[in-house]
Amino acid sequence: MEKDLRSHLEELRKTYVYPTKVALYKKPISLVKGKGCRAWDQDGREYLDALGGVVSISVRHNHPKIKKKMMSMLAEDEIQHSTHLFLSLYMEELAEKLAKLAPGFPRNCYLTNSGSEANEMAIMTARVATGEQMIIALRHGYHGSTNATLNLCGQASWRYPHQGGGGVAHAMAPYCYRCPFGAKKGSCQLECAEDVRNVVETTTSGKVAGVIAEPILGVGGFIDPPTEYHSKVLEIIKSFGGCYISDEVQTGVGRTGDSFFAIEQSGVEADVITMAKGLGSGAPIGAVIAHRDLAEKLRGKHHFNTFGGDPYQSMQAGMVLDIIQEEQLMQKM
Ligand SMILES: Cc1ncc(COP(=O)(O)O)c(C=O)c1O
Structure with a gap:
């Protein structure tokens, strides 16, 4: 099912998004969850996220204090x-x-x-x-x-x-x-x-x-x-x-x-x-x-x-x- 979601998103990307929006990897992944320094893809695979968007996550994903305030x-x-x-x-x-x-x-x-x-x-x-x-x-x-x-x-x-x-x-x-x-x-x-x-x-x-x-x-x-x-x-x-x-x-x-x-x-x-x-x-x-x-x-x-x-x-x-x-x-x- 999750694999289908990835293919579905890839298809939408190819069809409807500007071609300048290039995804990383030959087989692009979809990051669906982030907590602390870790991120998870559509298949539940866990990553140590050293990229953080593109160097934009400075205090970790979903910091508890920010989450609480929001x-x-x-x-x-x-x-x-x-x-x-x-x-x-x-x-x-x-x-x-x-x-x-x-x-x-x-x-x-x-x-x-x-x-x-x-x-x-x-x-x-x-x-x-x-x-x-x-x-x-x-x-x-x-x-x-x-x-x-x-x-x-x-x-x-x-x-x-x-x-x-x-x-x-x-x-x-x-x-x-x-x-x-x-x-x-x-x-x-x-x-x-x-x-x-x-x-x-x-x-x-x-x-x-x-x-x-x-x-x-x-x-x-x-x-x-x-x-x-x-x-x-x-x-x-x-x-x-x-x-x-x-x-x-x-x-x-x-x-x-x-x-x-x-x-x-x-x-x-x-x-x-x-x-x-x-x-x-x-x-x-x-x-x-x-x-x-x-x-x-x-x-x-x-x-x-x-x-x-x-x-x-x-x-x-x-x-x-x-x-x-x-x-x-x-x-x-
Ligand atoms: C040094 C530098 N300046 C400006 C920008 C542009 O920022 P934004 O993508 O938020 O428009 C970037 C983005 O990568 C950057 O690295």
């Missing part, structure tokens, strides 16, 4: 959706927690439904705040699947022909294992960081909105730059008037152990930080955490997203942050 919200008929046109305890408190967790400056948050949407808002914030268009992104970087964020990606397998967009130039990746400059880690001159300068000087007017980079390039193959890379890029981008955007969609929520945001380990106070994935531990939520001075530049206009910061998602993200602290998950990395 069930009590349902029992009390707590409002499921109202938009940010109304005040919401969960959204407001989550914004405060995130702003206080991020280093360096007073900050404002914008809650989204995904990492792509967060990065869209981040580059828009940098562009509005600087009055400049150009964003420098990295080859091998990945920042999402919307039009503008695909345009930031430095990977051919994610790019489509005739894809619109502009205002982005790509610098070489800080890829020590296959250094594009043929240099050796430890004895190099950070040619990869200097390439950011070269790209600005040769492909832009000399002024930029900013740079966007993952502290560790995830989708690109877990490319972990030399320690000084990000601080050097910060110095370079500042010299051209740009903002530093740290895409922490994969690396945030304390995943790198020593700090809540991976970029902190490079001593960089990023002007804008984006998050998603592990922030919700299964709930569709993302966040932009921007230097207040930059966020203020958007004042006077509306920016609306219907579900961003909705109560259930925000509650879950808020609890994820608490659980990471209470259970000392970072210290256990």
Whole structure:
């Protein structure tokens, strides 16, 4: 019977779902249950879930505290959706927690439904705040699947022909294992960081909105730059008037152990930080955490997203942050 269910789902997928939604494995499985670090497929086969969605389950599947809270919200008929046109305890408190967790400056948050949407808002914030268009992104970087964020990606397998967009130039990746400059880690001159300068000087007017980079390039193959890379890029981008955007969609929520945001380990106070994935531990939520001075530049206009910061998602993200602290998950990395 369960085997039939798998075949049935596979058939529906093939027939009705976009062909870009590619399932893992030749014989795709259906994960039907998750508890703690384990997941179960349609045949009741148990897995140690090291993938967690795609690195989105940060505090284990169906954490008992989150489950209890969600069930009590349902029992009390707590409002499921109202938009940010109304005040919401969960959204407001989550914004405060995130702003206080991020280093360096007073900050404002914008809650989204995904990492792509967060990065869209981040580059828009940098562009509005600087009055400049150009964003420098990295080859091998990945920042999402919307039009503008695909345009930031430095990977051919994610790019489509005739894809619109502009205002982005790509610098070489800080890829020590296959250094594009043929240099050796430890004895190099950070040619990869200097390439950011070269790209600005040769492909832009000399002024930029900013740079966007993952502290560790995830989708690109877990490319972990030399320690000084990000601080050097910060110095370079500042010299051209740009903002530093740290895409922490994969690396945030304390995943790198020593700090809540991976970029902190490079001593960089990023002007804008984006998050998603592990922030919700299964709930569709993302966040932009921007230097207040930059966020203020958007004042006077509306920016609306219907579900961003909705109560259930925000509650879950808020609890994820608490659980990471209470259970000392970072210290256990
Ligand atoms: C570093 C990074 N940024 C952005 C995204 C896009 O996030 P989402 O899929 O939630 O839109 C991803 C997703 O894999 C990611 O890994």
